[in-house]
Amino acid sequence: MRIEGDNMTSLRSGNRAAALLCLHDENGMSRKRLAEKLGLTPAAITKIVSELISEGLVTEGGFMPGRGAGRREIGLSLNARKKCALGVFFGLGEAILSATWMDGELIFSEKVELPLKADAEKEIRKISGRLMDLAEQNSIPRSIMIGLGIALRGVISRDRKTAVSSYGTFSAENYPICEQFEKHTGLKTVLSNNVRSMLAAQLFLSYDPHVESRFFMRCDSGIGGALSVGRSVRQGDNMQCSEIGHIPVEAAGGKPCHCGKTGCLETISSPAYMLEEAKRILDPERTPLLWKSAEEKKPDEIDIYDVLNAARGGDEGACSVIDRGVTYLSEALKSLVYMIDPGSVILYGGIFDHPYYMSRLSAGVETGMDSTHSVALEKSRFNGELEKLSAPLLAVSQFMESGGKII
Ligand SMILES: [Zn+2]
Numbered sequence: 001m002r003i004e005g006d007n008m009t010s011l012r013s014g015n016r017a018a019a020l021l022c023l024h025d026e027n028g029m030s031r032k033r034l035a036e037k038l039g040l041t042p043a044a045i046t047k048i049v050s051e052l053i054s055e056g057l058v059t060e061g062g063f064m065p066g067r068g069a070g071r072r073e074i075g076l077s078l079n080a081r082k083k084c085a086l087g088v089f090f091g092l093g094e095a096i097l098s099a100t101w102m103d104g105e106l107i108f109s110e111k112v113e114l115p116l117k118a119d120a121e122k123e124i125r126k127i128s129g130r131l132m133d134l135a136e137q138n139s140i141p142r143s144i145m146i147g148l149g150i151a152l153r154g155v156i157s158r159d160r161k162t163a164v165s166s167y168g169t170f171s172a173e174n175y176p177i178c179e180q181f182e183k184h185t186g187l188k189t190v191l192s193n194n195v196r197s198m199l200a201a202q203l204f205l206s207y208d209p210h211v212e213s214r215f216f217m218r219c220d221s222g223i224g225g226a227l228s229v230g231r232s233v234r235q236g237d238n239m240q241c242s243e244i245g246h247i248p249v250e251a252a253g254g255k256p257c258h259c260g261k262t263g264c265l266e267t268i269s270s271p272a273y274m275l276e277e278a279k280r281i282l283d284p285e286r287t288p289l290l291w292k293s294a295e296e297k298k299p300d301e302i303d304i305y306d307v308l309n310a311a312r313g314g315d316e317g318a319c320s321v322i323d324r325g326v327t328y329l330s331e332a333l334k335s336l337v338y339m340i341d342p343g344s345v346i347l348y349g350g351i352f353d354h355p356y357y358m359s360r361l362s363a364g365v366e367t368g369m370d371s372t373h374s375v376a377l378e379k380s381r382f383n384g385e386l387e388k389l390s391a392p393l394l395a396v397s398q399f400m401e402s403g404g405k406i407i
Pocket residue numbers: 245246247257258259260261264
């Protein structure tokens with residue numbers, strides 16, 4: 001959204017939205033500074049701020065440094081504890097139920113198991129009931145809830161109400177998911193693709209206006225991507241921006257993917273598929289170090305970090321699996337950097353904390369790149385947190401962008 005004010009009264013809610021977002025981004029400021037920042041007259045800012053204070057969304061108190069020696073101005077802050085939002089983040093075989101305050105601080109979260117290709121109606125009724133129970137246990141009254149955010153795998157409709165295809169989360173397609181959640185919770189509900197919601201949360205929690213575009217890539221069971229320009233997360237003309245994991249990279253004979261195609265990038269490069277492939281070739285001759293790990297644990301308990309550790313130790317089979325995955329992913333990232341020239345590439349997922357994997361990926365991305373196109377790969381500082389925060393923050397963002405109104 002824009003973060004500039006306008007003095008026309010018809011844009012009052014836009015000015016309220018800009019003020020709320022500015023106070024959130026800057027962690028508070030004086031009236032004078034807020035007026036300067038938004039380009040509003042002192043009279044206009046006084047009116048907006050008085051309204052927001054009377055509604056309890058903004059508080060005043062304390063002093064901020066002012067211009068000139070010894071000058072201090074009364075500070076304004078977002079009253080983040082005035083309202084809260086609830087959320088449900090759908091992953092593969094699980095859903096994370098959570099709530100946050102308006103500044104993104106987590107109130108609670110709980111992971112629940114979900115069958116694959118679930119019966120949407122049955123699961124939504126169950127999840128809604130559990131979510132409202134958790135809110136009650138955490139002493140959150142209905143009156144302070146501003147809405148519910150749903151973050152879902154796959155393709156959603158342009159009006160952000162319907163799950164067009166949830167890539168196997170639900171059996172039904174074109175499912176009116178918001179309508180169902182609203183029916184069971186009574187809360188205004190907003191829907192987003194799960195990875196796009198994570199990038200939106202990353203921007204909400206740490207917006208740097210000096211970076212124009214960002215590409216966010218999550219590697220977990222699959223590989224998801226999202227692209228932002230300014231504060232805006234691109235949806236794409238077909239609501240599929242930026243499905244990097246589903247780029248077809250094997251024309252024939254590829255593995256089946258959750259999206260319904262075969263040979264997608266994530267069937268070679270995602271942690272889940274690399275682990276599956278390493279287990280498939282597990283053998284004392286071909287993967288001696290991984291075999292040793294499997295003997296110390298049970299073969300079913302080896303994870304992607306065992307495969308990475310074996311590869312780091314020189315295990316030929318493990319190396320071949322990781323190298324293949326890294327090579328394909330690096331090529332996709334390089335194409336993306338040449339195509340969109342992002343200011344930053346943000347990596348999200350536990351695998352990026354593994355030094356061997358990161359060194360291989362960085363080397364893969366640098367290979368063949370000229371210096372004018374090099375881009376720093378940056379690990380998200382919210383690694384492991386956005387699954388809990390991103391869904392409720394969809395509702396928080398909608399509330400702020402509506403000028404502090406539930407619409
Ligand atoms: Zn796919």
